[in-house]
Amino acid sequence: MTKRTHPERVFPALAWPRQWANGGLRGDLLAGLTVALVLIPQALAYAKLAGLPPQVGLYAALLPAVVAALFGSCGQLSTGPVALTSLLVGASILPLAGGSPEQLIPLALLLALMSGLIQLALGVLRLGWLLNLLSMPVLMGFVNAAALIICLTQIPSLFGITLAQGEHLVLGVARMLTDNRSLHAASMAFGLGALGALLLLKRLAPRLPGVPIVVAASIALSALVGFEAGGGGVVGQIPPSLPALSLPPLRPDLAMTLLPAAFVVAMVSFMEAASSAKLISGRTRQAWNQDQELIGQGLSKVAAAFTSGMPVSASFSRSALNYASEARTGLSSLVAAAVVLVALLYLTPLLWHLPKPVLAAVILQAVGGLIDLKVLRRAWRAHRDDGLGAIVTFLATLAFAPNIQNGIFTGLFLTLALMVYRSMRPRVALLGLHPDGTYRDLHRFGLSHPHPQLVIVRFDSPLTFVTAAPFEDGLLRAARAQQDVRVVLVSAAGINEMDATGLYTLAGLIERFHAQGQSIAFCGLKKQVVDAMERDGLWPRIADVAAYRTEQQALDALLPGLPAATLA
Incomplete structure (x- = not known):
């Protein structure tokens, strides 16, 4: 495909002559x-x-x-x-x-x-990306209701009847259909x-x-x-x-x-x-x-x-x-x-x-x-929240008719609210060694912790002001998952962003765990998260136990120090 020049990006019609080659003009x-x-x-x-x-x-x-x-x-x-x-x-x-x-x-x-x-x-x-805020289920709920409307x-026009303008379109049409005296x-x-x-x-x-x-x-x-x-x-x-x-x-x-x-x-x-x-x-x-x-x-x-x-x-x-x-x-x-x-x-x-x-x-x-x-x-079937957004938009559009724009606003606000609600409930899972050699959800697959004094926890969300509290709760639960936990290893591949609230929460958790005689380690941290830690000054404090790429690499380094010593 020929790359468009700048004038063609501004005025795409300039590219038409090239596309008329091989008989395109006739088409x-x-x-x-x-x-x-x-x-x-x-x-x-x-x-x-x-x-x-x-x-x-x-x-x-x-x-x-x-x-x-x-x-x-x-x-x-x-x-x-x-x-x-x-x-x-x-x-x-x-x-x-x-x-x-x-x-x-x-x-x-x-x-x-x-x-x-x-x-x-x-x-x-x-x-243009702002228009992506309108999810496909909401749009399809609106389109179906609008098409029905x-x-x-x-x-009425099909039957030669004039329908009086009213506040409730659906009820007006229903009344018209029950009265056949004015049919043409x-x-x-x-x-x-x-x-x-x-x-x-x-x-x-x-x-x-x-x-x-x-x-x-x-x-x-x-x-x-x-x-x-x-x-x-x-x-x-x-x-x-x-x-x-x-x-x-x-x-x-x-x-x-x-x-x-x-x-x-x-x-x-x-x-x-x-x-x-x-x-x-x-x-x-x-x-x-x-x-x-x-x-x-x-x-x-x-x-x-x-x-x-x-x-x-x-x-x-x-x-x-x-x-x-x-x-x-x-x-x-x-x-x-x-x-x-x-x-x-x-x-x-x-x-x-x-x-x-x-x-x-x-x-x-x-x-x-x-x-x-x-x-x-x-x-x-895909997701209950998506289904709820589609159905509510469909019903709201019908209910607000003829002011159908209120229906799509209802669906838009509902999906945004559900999106925020879902983001406030990130998935936090304890991990164990699966027979396939990977570390997976411990409870779902009936696995065991890798060591009596070490727990692996995976956090599947950015660590921001929205998710900082669930992250803190998840790590504290992980610290109590076994009787004598000394190290909580955070599998951080799912953390692709960290804001000031997340950094503040993490620093507080590190201090709290240290006071309890426990430590926090990380594996799979992404570059943008490490960059945020470096700008904040947190990275030098945890670099020795946070540069591991995989769970197994972290375990190979951490387990020899248990139970005789804890991490610094």
Whole structure:
């Protein structure tokens, strides 16, 4: 793999010409056209999911997609409106709009700007690792709940019903389903028919572009039977024009109100982009840069904020389609954006008769694949804390709906609390000689202490202010593990860090053991721990009994001195 030069790291698009060798250009052109056919109906549907006019979705598929492709590190990512981010946008701005549709677009622009600036700052400062604080079980719990909520929000549209905005989305949908007096038969026919057609095409003819086929057929049938005249909801007029330059409302009070939502949008949307990038880069064996992708995704949101768009992200399904269509660089996204532009300028009259229930079916078909409750069970089997985080996030997201960002905050705080709790309970094990020649957990394998006056204890954690107390308790228990213990040997291979509290605690233990006629020795100390001891001045006091590399080397040196003498 050719090493990227500095200009290519800043502007990855400079590397595209090299990747077009051996026919890559043709793949980008065909992939861009293929993705655009799916992107146009999805952009309309996801704008509707966010509570915004349909043209906003098309606007967000233009310049934001181009910017993400030019500055991102993974050429196969397809950036634009996506279901999960759109749901987060709607959940964040609808309560603040106060029922006024005119307020929704300014709020969406401000949310796009803020979430984009957060991602941009993380990328420029090389702080992408902060997003790793969101564990995979929490993310999957949130994604499953959000996907379920998205499906619930589309059921009214699928049946031609308007669901009143309320505090509890799940209860509102449940009440709606028990009252069938307001169902619209034609809407149900279009919605369920489109959903069934999408599922059949995906199962029987997965290579065909099911979404554009079903959408085109629905438009033709809707115009033919007079669906709108019969009371059915259609997309209606979409302004055939370029997106106007926009300025988000730069109000401090609104910014503070939207800040938590902006953080969640930035975090969740990038996790979706990162998942796609990791999967694709694993198959293409092309490296992707997390911080550079943050810059690309952040700039794309900022571009959306100033071109009448909405917060965008990399779509998992469209990125997978882009890769399957043999795209190699971000040129495919530029081609897709060009096709969307042509459709926006010249083909919008054809979208007038597109039934809204069909858009709901497009969303349901796309989002249904995100629901995978088995992942919650796998998280529980792997570790109870992970399972608890996933389940609590799932339930909290459902309970807080439509304010679903509170669900992911609940899971985030819970996992951080559990992580701190686990770190305060490190594993401390007494060791004995195993038949395989290694020193292993004495109680687990039924082993014996190596000598009546010597005990080996292993500490599997950094020695810091969080773990200093358990370390002290473990050594004191080890000193009492046999009747006449003279030496406690610490197997320190698991100690990869030591802070001031750890050094202070260790120095106190050495003095205490010395006063009791006992000693502490070490084996397997790592360089960074020895360096900390040297800076503190502790190392010269213990160097004679702390430089052993293995347990056996320590025993060979220490046992001859027992029981006649103790260590100095």
